[in-house]
Amino acid sequence: MTTIENGSEKRELTGKRALVTGGSRGIGAAVVRQLLDAGAEVLTTARSATSTVPEGATFVPADVRTRAGAEALAAAAQELFGGVDILVHNAGGARPYPGSSAIPDEEWQGALDLNYLASVWLDSLLTAGMRERRSGRIVHISSAAVPASTGPFLHYTAAKAALENYSRGLAKELAPFGIRVNTVSPGRVATPGGEATRELWAQLDVAPAGQDHAAVPLGRDGLPDDIADAVLFLVSDRASWLTGSNLFVDGGEFPRG
Template sequence: MSRFTDRTAVVTGAAQGIGAATAHRLAGEGAAVAVVDLVADGARTVADEITAAGGRAVAIGCDVTDADAVEAMTAQVVETFGGLHVLVNNAGITRDNLLFKMPVEEWDAVLAANLTSMFLCCQAAQRQMVTARYGRIVNLSSRSALGNRGQANYAAAKAGVQGLTATLALELGPFDIAVNAVAPGYVATPMTAATAVRTGSDPAAHQQRAAEQIPLRRVAQPAEIASVIAFLASDDASYVTGQTLYVNGGAR
């Protein structure tokens, strides 16, 4: 497939996990991809893999919680590739703690990285998309938006992502800009592995326990989430906007 020929995509948090899989997927379907992560060196491996496979990619270091840095990153993408058509807001962090032990610094850090960053990236990208009267934005929410013990900050941020997504779909729809969210369940990524280790579990055992509660009896792989993101970012989903799609193996 070449659904993204002549399209430019920005993927944040793209050095690993879902972000890296999404960058590869979009590039494999013809997009020029800006592989964005906090440090450019972290994103360079993914960008190099894409170019080695015959695709087009550039690695960009950007603190997506910094408005000036986001504006500079967006300008660099437009200068490099000539436009911006797809934005995938994937960057995020976790700082898990029970409410009574959570310092305000952990609350602020997670809200900034998981929600404010999306506002800033959407605000910068929409300037290009409104002018072009075309755009596709996909924001990463989470099953945790429904509530998850020890994740008051993360759950609140990911619920906020869904509200932001629905509102931007209303505001940007008249310019043929579709805005949707993907809410994964448990995905085998470095972030979930780190969570397992932090809670004293072996990552494989942690995944197995999670799988036992999922109707499909397994956790997701990053490429499976990337395929859903690619659908929403493509013209195959041209009449889909303002939606949050849960991708969680049937978990309730």
């Protein structure tokens, strides 16, 4: 979306500073590209850079699975950008196991660290500036599969369920400061990471029937830009009266109600 101001084109996020975790490929890279196209200055991170980090973004390596890693990333955002106006938590994931009882303790903790606590840590570190400015936008990326949790991914969906509950509570806490907090829950999306995870799941021979795009009512896998479109909407002024929401972008795959 663009607007015309004094005869010149102005992009809707011009002047905004954004941080996107897990932005080196897939959904995260699509979010970075769309924020850049909308005029934002974007800092993105992953454990290591790849050739798919969008051109124009500032990249710093970081491991947000630890409090120390989150603190280092927050310090980099402050040093490079002077703070952030938009925070998108995309880093996440977990490997499947034959069932919940087969998930090692360290994998339970790792799923919580990456898919839940990383957001808690970064939010607590970066919202101080948003509170002072009385403005900010936060988006947590969850999963549309949370209501249909299965044993092989129970550590992942349990962590995402905690993230969704936390996100709703944080939205209420920060609303008086003009900070909006929302969640996007993707369904089956065609990304390299997603395909690798589905291949591992298939090898376990425990995947329920219908785990392919034929099970999606709209008849196709999602694309990274489908999710990025939702994120861009939520961080824009077009969503100025939305906070505490969870936007499912799954082609109708997971019934809710």
